[in-house]
Amino acid sequence: MSQERKIRQLMARLVSMSPEPPPYPEQTPVVADRGQRKPSPALVFTVAAALVAMLGLPMLLFTGGEPPIVAGSSTTTSATLPSSTTSQPPAPSTTTTPTPTTTTSEPIDGTVWTGVVYLYQEPENSFVGNPALVPLVLEVAAEPGTFNDHSEFTGALGVLADAGTALPDGFENAIPPDVRVVDWALENGSVRAEMNEAFLDGAGGLLADTTMLNQLIYTLTWMDAGASVEFTVDGQAVQAFGSEGISLAEPVDRETFIDELSPIFLTHPISEFESAYTVNGFANTFEASLTWQVLDGAGDVIHEEFTTASCGTGCWGEFGVGVDSDLIVPGESSIRLLTHSAEDGSPTNVITVPIPEEGRWQLSAGT
Amino acid sequence: MITATGVMNDEAVYRRYSEELTRYATGLVGPFDAPDVVTDACLKAFAARSWPGVVDRRAYLYKTVLTVANDHHRRTLSRRLREMKVAGRDHLPDPAASIDLEVLDAVERLSVQQRAAVFLTYWEDLTPDDVGARMGVSAGTVKRHLARARKRLGELLS
Numbered sequence: 001m002s003q004e005r006k007i008r009q010l011m012a013r014l015v016s017m018s019p020e021p022p023p024y025p026e027q028t029p030v031v032a033d034r035g036q037r038k039p040s041p042a043l044v045f046t047v048a049a050a051l052v053a054m055l056g057l058p059m060l061l062f063t064g065g066e067p068p069i070v071a072g073s074s075t076t077t078s079a080t081l082p083s084s085t086t087s088q089p090p091a092p093s094t095t096t097t098p099t100p101t102t103t104t105s106e107p108i109d110g111t112v113w114t115g116v117v118y119l120y121q122e123p124e125n126s127f128v129g130n131p132a133l134v135p136l137v138l139e140v141a142a143e144p145g146t147f148n149d150h151s152e153f154t155g156a157l158g159v160l161a162d163a164g165t166a167l168p169d170g171f172e173n174a175i176p177p178d179v180r181v182v183d184w185a186l187e188n189g190s191v192r193a194e195m196n197e198a199f200l201d202g203a204g205g206l207l208a209d210t211t212m213l214n215q216l217i218y219t220l221t222w223m224d225a226g227a228s229v230e231f232t233v234d235g236q237a238v239q240a241f242g243s244e245g246i247s248l249a250e251p252v253d254r255e256t257f258i259d260e261l262s263p264i265f266l267t268h269p270i271s272e273f274e275s276a277y278t279v280n281g282f283a284n285t286f287e288a289s290l291t292w293q294v295l296d297g298a299g300d301v302i303h304e305e306f307t308t309a310s311c312g313t314g315c316w317g318e319f320g321v322g323v324d325s326d327l328i329v330p331g332e333s334s335i336r337l338l339t340h341s342a343e344d345g346s347p348t349n350v351i352t353v354p355i356p357e358e359g360r361w362q363l364s365a366g367t
Numbered sequence: 368m369i370t371a372t373g374v375m376n377d378e379a380v381y382r383r384y385s386e387e388l389t390r391y392a393t394g395l396v397g398p399f400d401a402p403d404v405v406t407d408a409c410l411k412a413f414a415a416r417s418w419p420g421v422v423d424r425r426a427y428l429y430k431t432v433l434t435v436a437n438d439h440h441r442r443t444l445s446r447r448l449r450e451m452k453v454a455g456r457d458h459l460p461d462p463a464a465s466i467d468l469e470v471l472d473a474v475e476r477l478s479v480q481q482r483a484a485v486f487l488t489y490w491e492d493l494t495p496d497d498v499g500a501r502m503g504v505s506a507g508t509v510k511r512h513l514a515r516a517r518k519r520l521g522e523l524l525s
Binding site for chain 1: 378381382385386388389390393394397398401402403405406409410433434437467470471473474478479480485486489490502503504505507508511512517520523
């Protein structure tokens with residue numbers, strides 16, 4: 001039986017479950033409760049930056065660039081965001097204060113691009129249903145000339161969205177395949193991203209649109225997490241975006257759509273640094289607590305600990321853990337993050353991130 | 368119920384389209400929440416300032432149902448399914464008795480937009496252009512949703 005016929009049968013069975021139409025609604029129109037907006041995490045960023053400046057804590061480069069997490073520690077709320085980086089995968093580096101840069105790609109023989117791209121994962125047992133961002137270090141093999149200058153950095157997002165590019169299992173990309181970052185530049189703490197016209201259509205639906213924007217914003221600000229982003233098409237600032245007309249009249253940043261993300265998500269790729277795998281992200285969970293687990297190749301939990309974020313129960317806070325390298329077998333192990341339901345203790349908002357071999361995912365761009 | 372100007376009043380519009388809108392909402396959020404989505408969508412449409420000037424009210428209502436279904440949240444169906452499996456169908460009110468869990472498990476794999484594209488294409492037999500008009504997106508976006516939906520349903524349909 002053809003696939004089309006099976007889908008038609010599926011739809012027929014679905015429609016057969018359709019209930020009776022509700023009675024004509026004569027009451028006063030009711031505005032749907034769209035839920036409370038959570039407090040903005042702006043304060044988190046501001047206070048974090050101030051603390052770093054006052055205490056003179058070293059900012060680690062991300063070539064580098066992972067926040068300083070002590071190996072084996074289970075908790076940290078240190079506020080270190082990557083202020084500068086190249087697109088190279090994380091590796092132990094110096095503690096030199098970074099200098100701004102606008103170049104991110106490192107073409108290797110013109111055929112391989114390595115960089116950090118934010119994909120998303122649909123958390124298991126999520127009560128809000130929002131996606132969790134997960135940055136991955138990707139190594140994408142493409143036709144010679146595809147990645148020949150920095151303007152193709154985020155063009156790689158489009159290649160990844162291409163139907164011919166198989167993403168790592170468990171990860172998805174909300175950016176439609178015809179969307180391209182035509183050019184971009186980082187100047188004075190602001191990213192200006194020139195997009196093609198397909199960008200204006202969005203991803204189809206409010207949640208898909210905000211997911212697409214979050215992926216783009218986080219990836220474009222990888223060098224400077226505090227930078228804002230201005231999207232343009234044909235040189236003109238984009239005012240409204242997607243089918244729901246999301247306003248982009250003002251520059252947006254990592255905080256703008258953060259409430260449309262899952263209560264636990266990652267801000268940095270999981271990477272090995274001085275005998276520990278560092279896991280850094282944001283969380284907005286009950287009493288700021290979350291659990292991290294190490295899973296072996298069979299999916300069994302071999303280690304579990306609790307940690308806390310710098311804020312919770314209505315506000316976003318940073319968290320960071322260092323997982324002892326002895327617990328990890330690259331290519332087999334996974335790290336799982338979750339909270340426990342306040343009602344029945346069941347795991348919720350669960351994300352599971354496999355640890356790739358050699359610290360990066362190797363993909364081939366499609367046609 | 369036609370007014371003196373030849374335009375159907377809201378109640379007449381509702382009676383004419385409520386059944387197909389309920390089917391559409393079932394395709395988007397499942398049978399449990401479809402009536403609520405239709406009610407909310409109609410209230411929203413009838414209260415809109417632009418409503419009196421809308422020419423194609425059927426298309427407008429379809430778009431509104433999709434918008435409300437989006438707000439309603441795609442994970443609600445997953446939650447309902449979990450509850451149902453835990454409680455057992457005997458403990459759930461109608462229309463639980465007629466629920467086809469296999470179908471809902473399949474639909475739950477799709478985003479609301481993908482469900483809309485699949486429903487309008489394979490049940491309503493609309494072209495990508497017409498589906499796009501109902502959803503308020505381009506035909507290209509519709510094709511993209513369909514491709515991804517087919518991929519997600521791949522295991523079931525193979």
